[in-house]
Amino acid sequence: MSALSSRTVSAAEAAAHISPGDRVGMSGFTGAGYPKAVPEALADRVEQAHQRGEEFRIELWTGASTAPEVDGLLTEAGAVSKRLPFQSDPTARQAINAGEIEYIDTHLSHSAQQAWFGFYGKLDVAVVEVAGILPNGLLVPGSSVGNSKTWLDLAEKVILEVNSWHPRAYEGFHDIYYGTRLPPQRMPLQLLDPMQRIGDPYLRVDPAKVVAVVQTEAPDRNLPFKPVDPDSQAMADHVVDFLHHEVARDRLPKGLFPLQSGVGNIANAVMTNLAHSQFEDLTAYTEVIQDGMLELLDSGKLAAASATSLCLSAQKAEHFNENIESYKGRILLRPQEISNHPEVIRRLGLIAINGMIEADIYGNVNSTHVMASSIINGIGGSGDFARNAYLNFFVSPSTAKDGMISAIVPFASHIDHTEHDTQILVTEQGLADLRGLSPMARARSIIRNCAHPHYRDRLQDYLDRACAANPGGRHTPHLLGEALSWHQAFQHTGRM
Ligand code: 0RQ
Numbered sequence: 001m002s003a004l005s006s007r008t009v010s011a012a013e014a015a016a017h018i019s020p021g022d023r024v025g026m027s028g029f030t031g032a033g034y035p036k037a038v039p040e041a042l043a044d045r046v047e048q049a050h051q052r053g054e055e056f057r058i059e060l061w062t063g064a065s066t067a068p069e070v071d072g073l074l075t076e077a078g079a080v081s082k083r084l085p086f087q088s089d090p091t092a093r094q095a096i097n098a099g100e101i102e103y104i105d106t107h108l109s110h111s112a113q114q115a116w117f118g119f120y121g122k123l124d125v126a127v128v129e130v131a132g133i134l135p136n137g138l139l140v141p142g143s144s145v146g147n148s149k150t151w152l153d154l155a156e157k158v159i160l161e162v163n164s165w166h167p168r169a170y171e172g173f174h175d176i177y178y179g180t181r182l183p184p185q186r187m188p189l190q191l192l193d194p195m196q197r198i199g200d201p202y203l204r205v206d207p208a209k210v211v212a213v214v215q216t217e218a219p220d221r222n223l224p225f226k227p228v229d230p231d232s233q234a235m236a237d238h239v240v241d242f243l244h245h246e247v248a249r250d251r252l253p254k255g256l257f258p259l260q261s262g263v264g265n266i267a268n269a270v271m272t273n274l275a276h277s278q279f280e281d282l283t284a285y286t287e288v289i290q291d292g293m294l295e296l297l298d299s300g301k302l303a304a305a306s307a308t309s310l311c312l313s314a315q316k317a318e319h320f321n322e323n324i325e326s327y328k329g330r331i332l333l334r335p336q337e338i339s340n341h342p343e344v345i346r347r348l349g350l351i352a353i354n355g356m357i358e359a360d361i362y363g364n365v366n367s368t369h370v371m372a373s374s375i376i377n378g379i380g381g382s383g384d385f386a387r388n389a390y391l392n393f394f395v396s397p398s399t400a401k402d403g404m405i406s407a408i409v410p411f412a413s414h415i416d417h418t419e420h421d422t423q424i425l426v427t428e429q430g431l432a433d434l435r436g437l438s439p440m441a442r443a444r445s446i447i448r449n450c451a452h453p454h455y456r457d458r459l460q461d462y463l464d465r466a467c468a469a470n471p472g473g474r475h476t477p478h479l480l481g482e483a484l485s486w487h488q489a490f491q492h493t494g495r496m
Contacts, residue, residue, distance in 0.1 A: 002135045004160065004205075007213045011037035014127075014159045014212035015045050020056040022124040025115075025151030028070060029063035029309035029336065030088075030263060030288045031221030033144030035129045035161040037214050039070045043077035050078060057081040061120070063146020063308065063336055064108060064380060065089065065263075067221035075101065084120065085111035088263070088377040097374045105368065105378040108287065109340035112150040116182060126155035130203065131166035133213070138202035141174050142166035143220055143317075144309030145333045149176050149203055158209045164217045169324045174333045175199045175306075191344050194258045194285040194306045195332055222314040225291055226265040228272055231397050234428040235266055236273030239353065239393055242424065242431055243279070246391070252351075258285035259302075260345075260385045261293060262354035263311065263377070266395045268292040270353050275299040285348050287339050287381040289331065291316045297330060304330045308339040340384040349390035354382040356394040356417075358407045359425050359450070361443040361459060362476050363434050365394050365417040371487050372413035379416050387421045398427035398452035404495040406455040408446060410462045411483035419476075425450050439476045440467075455496070 015038050018024060028034025042058075049056035057079055064086040065071070071089035074080050078100075083092065085106035096103040106114065114120060128151060131142040141148060142163060152158060177199035179187065191198050228236070246252040256279060261267045271292025274282070284293060284305035291313050296302035310333075312320060320327065338344065345352075357376065358366045367382050369375050386392040394417070396407045407427060419439065425432045430449035434442045440463075447459045466477035486496040 002133045002137055004133050004137055004207060004210050004213055005162075007210060008215055009212045011041035011214050012044070014038050014214050015041035017157055017159060017211045018042055018058065018125050020049070020054070021058070023059040023061065023121060025061040025123050025126045025147065025155055026066065026070060027063065027128040027144065027146060027148040027151070028066040029144035029146035030065050030311035031067050031223065032309040032311055033129050033142045033146065033220065034062070034066040034070050035127045036069055036163060036216045036218040037161060038127050038159055040073050043073040043079055046074075046077045046079040059083075061085070061111070061115070061123070061147070061151070063144060063148070065377070086378040086380050093375065103375065105375065107340075107379060107383045108336050108381045109342065109384040112147050112335065112337040113180075115147075115150055115154060116180075123151060123154040123156070125157045125159065126151035127159045127161065128152055128203075129161040129163050131163065131170040132168055133160065133162060134202070137205070137207050139205060140168070140171045141176075141203055141333065142170055145174060145176065145335050146308055147336060149335045150337070152203060152205045156209065157211045158205055159212045159214065160205070160210060161214045161216050164215070165219050167321050167324045169328070172201055172328055173331060174201050176201070176203055177335060177338050178204070180337065189338070189341060189343050191338070192347070194283045194348060195304045197332070199334070219314070220317060222312060222317045224313045225268045228269045231428040232266050232269035233273065235395050235426050236270040238426050238431040239270050239395070240273055240277045242433070243351070255279065255281040255283070257349040257351050257390055258283045260284065260286040260350050260352040260389065261288075261290065262382055262385075263288055263290070263380060264355040266355050267353055270395065271296055275301055277301070285339070285344070285350055287336065287385070294320065297327065304332075306332045306334060306339065308334055308336040340381045342384060342388040345385055345388035350385060350388070352385035352389035352392040354386060354392070354394055356396045356407070358396070358409050358412055359394060359422070359446065360409050360412040361446055361463060362439045363419040363422045363425065363442050363446060364412045364415045365422050366412040366414045367416040369414035371491060372484070383416060386417050391423060392421070393424045393426055394422060395426040398429050398450060399454070403452070403454065405490060406452060406486065406496050408451040408455065408459060409486050409496070410459065411478060413484060413487045427452075429453075440474070
């Protein structure tokens with residue numbers, strides 16, 4: 001038993017180390033590896049303080065999304081003043097959109113370095129879940145790494161949760177890079193292959209900072225994915241056909257370049273489809289391993305995958321835990337500043353596939369906001385990957401809300417990925433390859449290939465009239481009074 005384990009206390013005793021106004025960095029990335037007990041105990045503490053009329057709110061920093069046990073409970077308790085860098089919890093989303101929580105929606109490769117730069121202020125407490133503590137004090141991470149290394153390094157106090165639901169065989173699945181430096185001392189990242197190790201298998205922590213250890217045995221969030229429907233199947237087919245087309249033109253090798261696949265049902269369906277394709281010896285350098293990618297590993301099509309977390313359904317998580325040894329050497333989990341590092345993404349030549357909410361006729365992509373104002377999740381890693389990838393795809397059904405909303409609009413109501421960053425748009429209708437096209441040619445291709453037939457003529461009409469109305473502005477012609485009229489129509493009439 002390690003000296004640290006002797007600091008084991010109850011979750012309530014551990015939570016007592018967190019004070020009002022603290023900045024708290026928790027582990028967790030896409031519902032994996034978040035602390036299971038201390039957040040609940042903290043929520044209780046905050047509720048009791050509020051009942052006594054005392055102010056008690058914290059800033060909550062994580063790797064990415066967590067689960068109802070973290071974002072849900074802490075939001076319900078009114079415990080969160082500020083949240084970064086990503087969330088996808090319905091309760092937290094509502095509070096953010098109601099203006100009750102300040103949300104700093106950040107590129108996921110940026111959050112660690114911006115914390116190091118001091119942009120967010122000093123970190124008071126880290127609450128980090130691990131799979132085990134070695135007798136020498138080294139920490140075995142579990143199903144995600146996220147920002148845990150940075151929070152452990154930066155925080156003044158550390159609380160560890162040791163979750164025995166994570167198999168102890170996780171030892172050897174991680175590569176924790178300890179070479180990050182601040183400018184101008186930074187060195188190139190010598191990562192030349194998706195599965196190359198450049199760090200240690202363990203997280204380190206200064207034992208003097210560890211104020212509490214809590215034992216838990218609780219599963220990750222493990223939400224199910226939507227079954228692959230005809231639309232997601234069609235989108236997945238378009239992506240796979242396009243990759244074959246690129247191989248045939250010698251723009252991609254037969255084993256492709258390393259894949260990245262974003263969060264969400266569509267990205268998951270694309271991975272499932274690749275498992276039935278003819279591609280062999282694929283690799284992945286990605287952020288999350290969802291069910292589809294695990295199936296790709298199981299089918300043998302995918303040789304290996306580097307990521308920062310596992311985001312699996314309950315069924316797949318059980319399958320993974322039972323067969324964990326068979327994945328050793330084929331899955332490597334890294335800190336998110338490395339899994340999403342622009343330098344590595346560009347060097348390896350990634351093929352990035354991410355979901356979108358809407359795209360406009362010129363290819364500006366909105367990944368985050370509904371009708372300009374309400375956030376769904378956040379930009380996550382989509383910007384890290386899209387801008388630096390060899391190829392990027394953005395995928396979405398051509399309509400939302402039973403056809404009342406067109407995902408292709410005259411002007412995107414919020415822009416996360418500009419027309420300069422986006423390459424290939426995919427809906428169930430088809431695929432628009434925008435590489436090397438001028439804005440007008442992009443617009444014609446997007447309208448023809450991606451828009452739903454119900455909206456196609458109106459989009460073409462908008463483009464034609466915008467062109468006619470701007471004799472001196474035919475680079476990206478718009479009708480300023482109409483550019484967002486489709487969104488306004490939806491707000492007023494319930495349909496675009
Ligand atoms: O809402 O469930 O209430 O019906 O948005 O839409 O079609 O199920 O798509 O699950 O693939 O998610 C962009 C949100 C897509 C995701 C987004 C509504 C739609 C539904 C979800 P309902 P679908 P997906 C690396 C990559 C940003 C982060 C990222 C995302 C819900 O892909 O969060 O890429 N991306 N990270 O009805 C109004 C529209 C809409 C719309 C869809 N045009 N208007 N609502 N919806 N289109 C990984 C990480 O960073 C962690």
